Amino acid sequence: MSEWFRTFFARDYIDRYARVTDEDVTRLEVDGLIKALELRPPARVLDLACAYGRHALALANLGYEVTGFDLSFDLLAEAELRAQGAGATVRLMEGDMRKLPFVHEFDVVVNLFTSFGFFDDERDSRRVMEGIHAALDEGGRLLLDVINRDAILRDFQPRMWREADDGYVLSESTYDPARSRLIGRQLHVSTKGRVDESSFTLRLYAMHELRALIEAAGFEVQAVYGGFDLSPFELDSPRIVMVARRP
Ligand SMILES: C[S@@+](CC[C@H](N)C(=O)[O-])C[C@H]1O[C@@H](n2cnc3c(N)ncnc32)[C@H](O)[C@@H]1O
Structure with a gap:
């Protein structure tokens, strides 16, 4: 069970979540993250845990230089197929987010739809944050989107x-x-x-905990929203959308 995410996110994941991650939802998320980050092409974006590439492809089509990184071979294969179908250029990489291979390569890292909190050992989550920090250029930003434990x-x-x-x-x-x-x-x-x-089994975070974790990795938190409509974060907000900057 400790490495449950190796089997949970296979081909069947796409069908299971198709209705909650459809094109309208994805468009709202992409619009929201662009606005929250004041992103302009051709910024270099790492979509960390990109799955079958729903955000990565949309961002690539808007002119961003996108790398999608994920552990699931099946989902990356689907991302590749969809990229070809859409004529989108995305670099897709297979790997474990606990061992990110990037150094100062990106302007922005996005981690979306609760792709954080998978590991039993809290040190692994800290390792992921440190890897994201290392992957960003100075002044680069992280946008993390997870479900809100309190709600x-x-x-x-x-x-x-x-x-x-x-x-x-x-x-x-x-x-x-x-x-x-x-x-x-x-x-x-x-x-x-x-x-x-x-x-x-998923580690749920209260907003203040996530903030502490991000700050401990060397980030400055710039904004916290309650969803991709960029409403202010509140107790009952469905999501925690946190924007942080590597100083
Ligand atoms: C909830 S899905 C979200 C996918 C995508 N961000 C989206 O919004 O559609 C979580 C993703 O994390 C990936 N994942 C799980 N464990 C991982 C790990 N250790 N390293 C990299 N990716 C991982 C899964 O394969 C899956 O694609």
């Missing part, structure tokens, strides 16, 4: 159904307050009756 806990839903591309996904989860982790499983029930099960 989840105030209205905790141990069981939830949502639509998938093919069928439905049932999520069942519990919260471990000793480690601030959401522990759960998802059952993907396809219209043909096939059931796929996948498990996860």
